[in-house]
Amino acid sequence: MPNATQTPIARKISTNSVIRTILAKGSISRADIAKQTGLSKQTISDVVRSLESNGWLKPTGYTDGRLGRTAITYELDASAGFAASIDLGGTKIAAIICDLVGNVVAETKVPTNALGGLHLVDQFQAIIEDLAHNAGIDLSKLRIIVLATPGILDPATGHINVAPNIPGVETIDLRRLLSDRTATPVIIENDVNLAAQGERWRGHGSTSDNFAFVALGTGIGMGIIANGRLMRGARGGAGEIAYLPLGGEPFDPDGFTLGTLESAVGSAAMVRRYCGYGGQGKATVADLFSALVAGEPAAIAVIEETSRSIALAIAAIGATLDPELVIMGGSIGARPELVEAISRYLPRCTPYPPRIEISRFGNRAALIGGISIAVEHMHHELFGVDLQDP
Numbered sequence: 001m002p003n004a005t006q007t008p009i010a011r012k013i014s015t016n017s018v019i020r021t022i023l024a025k026g027s028i029s030r031a032d033i034a035k036q037t038g039l040s041k042q043t044i045s046d047v048v049r050s051l052e053s054n055g056w057l058k059p060t061g062y063t064d065g066r067l068g069r070t071a072i073t074y075e076l077d078a079s080a081g082f083a084a085s086i087d088l089g090g091t092k093i094a095a096i097i098c099d100l101v102g103n104v105v106a107e108t109k110v111p112t113n114a115l116g117g118l119h120l121v122d123q124f125q126a127i128i129e130d131l132a133h134n135a136g137i138d139l140s141k142l143r144i145i146v147l148a149t150p151g152i153l154d155p156a157t158g159h160i161n162v163a164p165n166i167p168g169v170e171t172i173d174l175r176r177l178l179s180d181r182t183a184t185p186v187i188i189e190n191d192v193n194l195a196a197q198g199e200r201w202r203g204h205g206s207t208s209d210n211f212a213f214v215a216l217g218t219g220i221g222m223g224i225i226a227n228g229r230l231m232r233g234a235r236g237g238a239g240e241i242a243y244l245p246l247g248g249e250p251f252d253p254d255g256f257t258l259g260t261l262e263s264a265v266g267s268a269a270m271v272r273r274y275c276g277y278g279g280q281g282k283a284t285v286a287d288l289f290s291a292l293v294a295g296e297p298a299a300i301a302v303i304e305e306t307s308r309s310i311a312l313a314i315a316a317i318g319a320t321l322d323p324e325l326v327i328m329g330g331s332i333g334a335r336p337e338l339v340e341a342i343s344r345y346l347p348r349c350t351p352y353p354p355r356i357e358i359s360r361f362g363n364r365a366a367l368i369g370g371i372s373i374a375v376e377h378m379h380h381e382l383f384g385v386d387l388q389d390p
Contacts, residue, residue, distance in 0.1 A: 011047075012384075014039055014043050014047050015047050015050075015051070015383055016383050016384060017037045017039060018033055018037065018039075018044065018047045018048065018051070019051075019056075019076070019379065019383040021033050021036045021037055022057070022074065022075060022076055023076065023101070023379075026075060027060045027061065027073045027074065027075045028073055028074065028075070029063050029071040029072065029073050029074070030044045030045060030048055030071065030072075030074070031071055033048070048074060052074070055077060055080050056076065056077060056080050056382065056383075057074045057075070057076060057077060058074065058075065058076075058077040059072050059073065059074055060073050060074060060075050061073050076100060076101060077100070078099040078100045078101045078103060079099055079100070079141075080100050080141070081099070081100040081141055081143045081378050081382065082097055082098065082099055082100070082105070082132075082137055082141050082142050082143065083097070083098055083142065083143055083144045083145070083146065083371070083374030083375070083377070083378060084096070084097050084128050084131070084142060084144075084145045084146070084184075084374075085097075085098065085145075085146050085148070085367050085368075085369075085370030085371050085374055086124060086127070086128075086145065086146070086147045086148065086367075086370070087148040087191060087194075087366040087367050087370070088112065088120070088147060088148060088149045088150070088166065088191070089112060089150070089165075089191075089218075090112060090150070090165035090166060090218050091111065091112055091218070092109055092110065092111055092112055093109070093110050093111075093112050093123065093124075093127065094107075094108070094109045094363070094364070094367055095107070095108050095109075095124075095127045095128070095131060095367075096131075096367050096370070096371065097128070097131045097132060097135060097137060097142075098371045098374065098375070100375070100378055100379075101375065102371050102372070102374075102375045104371070105135045105137065106131040106132070106134055106135035106137070107131075108127060108130065108131060110123075110127065112166075114167075115167070115168070116166055116167035116168035116169060117167065117168025117169065117171065117172055118168070118172060118177070119168075120166075120168075120169065120174070121172075121174070121177045121178050121181055124145075124147070124178055124181075124182075125178075125181050125182055128142070128145070128182060139182075142182070142184050143184070143185075143377075143378050143381065143382075144184065144185050144186075144187065144374050144377045144378060144381075145178065145179075145182060145184050145185070145186045145187070145374075146186075146187045146188075146189065146194070146370035146371075146373050146374045146377075147174075147175075147178070147186060147187070147188045147189070147370075148189060148190070148191035148194045148195075148366040148367070148369070148370055149163060149166065149169070149174075149188060149189075149190065149191055150163055150165055150166060150190070150191050150192075150219065150221065151163030151165075151166065151169075151170075151190070152190070152235070152236055152237045152240060153188060153189065153190055153236045154235070154236055155232050155236040157175075158174075158175040158186075158187070158188040159173065159174075159175075160174060160188070161235075161236075165218055165219065174188065175187075175188050185377075187373060187374075187377065189369075189370075189373065190221070190223070190236070190239075191215070191221070191366040192213060192214075192215045192221035192222055192223040192239060192366070193223040193230055193232075193239070193369075194223070194365075194366040194369030194370050194373065195213050195215055195223055195329055195359070195361075195365035195366045195368075195369050196211075196212070196213035196223025196224065196225055196230065196327075196369065197223070197230065197369035197372050197373060198361055198364075198365045198366065198367070198368030198369030198370075198371075198372055199211070199213055199327050199359065199360065199361070199365060199369075200225055200369075200372075201368065201369065201371075201372035202360075202368065202372070203327070203359065203360040203361060203365070203368070204325065204327050204357045204359070204360055205225060205325075205327060208225070208324045208325060209225065209226075209227055209228040209324075210225065210226055210227065210321070210322065210323050210324045211225050211323045211324055211325045211326065211327060212224050212225075212239075212317055212321065212323045212325075212326045212327070212354075213225075213326075213327045213329060213359070213365070214241070214310075214313075214314070214317075214326055214327070214328055214329070214330075214333060215329045215330035215333055215365075216265065216266075216310070216328070216329075216330040216331075216332045216333030216338075217266075217267060217330035217331040217332050217333065218266055218267050218268070219242055219258065219259075219262045219266050220241060220242050220259075220261060220262050220265055220266060220310075220313075220330075220333075221239060221240060221241065221242060222239035222240070222241045222317070223239055224238055224239050224321060224323075226321065240259070241259075241261060241313055241317070242258060242259030242260075242261055242262035242266075243255075243256075243259040243260065243261070243262075244259070244260065244261040244313055244316060245260050245261075246260060246261050246264070246309060246312050246313055246316070247260060247261050247263070247264025247265060247309040247312075248260045248261075248263055248264045261309065261313055264306075264309050265306050265309050265310055267285050267331075267332060269306075270285060270288060270302055270306055270332070271283055271284065271285060271288060273301075273302050273305065273306075274288050274291070274298055274299060274302045277297075277298035277301055277302065278297075278298045279291060279296065279298040279299060279302075285331070285332060288302060288303075289335060289337065292337055293337075303337060303338060303341055304341060306338065307338055307341035307342045307344075307345055308345050310338075310342050311342050311345035311346045311348075311349055312349055314326055314342070314346060314350075314353075314354065314356075315346065315349045315350035315353075317354075318350055318352060318353070318354050319350070323354050324354065324355065325354050325355040325356065325357055326354050326355070326356050326357075327356075327357050327358070327359050328342070328356060328357070328358050328359065329358075329359035329361070329362070329363075329365050330363070331363060333359075334358050334359050334362055334363075336358065339356060339358055342356060343356050
């Protein structure tokens with residue numbers, strides 16, 4: 001079909017095919033795009049001309065070392081669009097601005113406003129503006145904000161239903177308020193789900209369709225990739241292993257707030273147990289691990305007991321989900337000393353222990369997952385094909 005008579009949906013498909021080829025191959029000529037896609041040279045020329053005139057493609061040079069005439073090569077202009085990835089924690093907020101292909105151009109970390117609620121909207125706006133200013137980015141090019149937050153989210157509305165460590169967010173429409181304030185679409189996702197997406201994108205999970213990401217720090221949570229897709233559950237609560245009836249008295253209603261398992265293995269529980277076993281008073285998690293390195297018996301006992309409880313949780317995960325591997329993350333979960341102890345306990349409580357890996361991204365896993373979602377969103381919105389179009 002001549003390009004002049006292409007329908008709008010056919011043109012979208014052609015554009016999508018060209019962009020995918022450029023993303024996969026990098027700097028490439030129009031002739032090579034035609035070979036890769038099977039589209040006609042006329043169609044390729046028209047699509048490339050349109051993308052270049054609209055600022056999405058830029059010429060990068062010329063083909064070299066071939067017979068015949070040289071040809072202009074093109075690549076995606078990464079500076080044509082930007083996105084923000086924000087990781088909201090109980091004590092700190094980490095944030096990144098990335099470009100159209102996922103390159104990080106600015107990054108920061110600040111303490112979380114303890115007042116929570118609407119004050120967080122002010123803080124997010126200030127963070128984005130500061131990052132953009134420092135990187136010399138025009139905020140009119142900001143196309144999406146992805147916000148990682150702890151707690152249970154409604155997958156349909158993005159409303160945060162339960163977030164015990166972040167005051168006030170359950171009472172506001174955070175997605176709408178932040179979107180209105182910044183004039184930018186906002187996606188809100190559970191932080192551990194995003195961490196799993198980050199590992200799926202460029203981490204240990206990139207070669208696996210079935211794995212779990214377990215984050216342990218202030219609390220404990222899990223993101224699940226099952227058959228290549230993120231598992232959410234009926235109410236968005238899939239992976240909330242804080243509420244597993246392990247490590248404590250499951251019928252104690254006090255465990256309904258933080259969860260029975262989290263009450264036994266979270267950072268506060270570990271420090272409390274360490275002090276109770278004779279460790280130094282007013283200790284922190286950092287003090288606990290320093291004492292562990294020094295061979296202090298109280299610290300060793302805490303790590304052993306915590307690892308034993310987490311191993312039981314992973315055994316339960318294995319029995320229900322059968323993951324190929326479990327990736328450990330979070331400020332505590334990624335500690336090699338803890339992972340080594342978990343790996344010792346696992347074969348003693350399950351006949352088929354999954355492989356255990358430490359997150360490739362450390363505390364940045366949710367941010368990386370946010371980038372992956374943001375890049376996917378930008379590419380779909382700018383170049384994607386919606387087959388429901390008329």
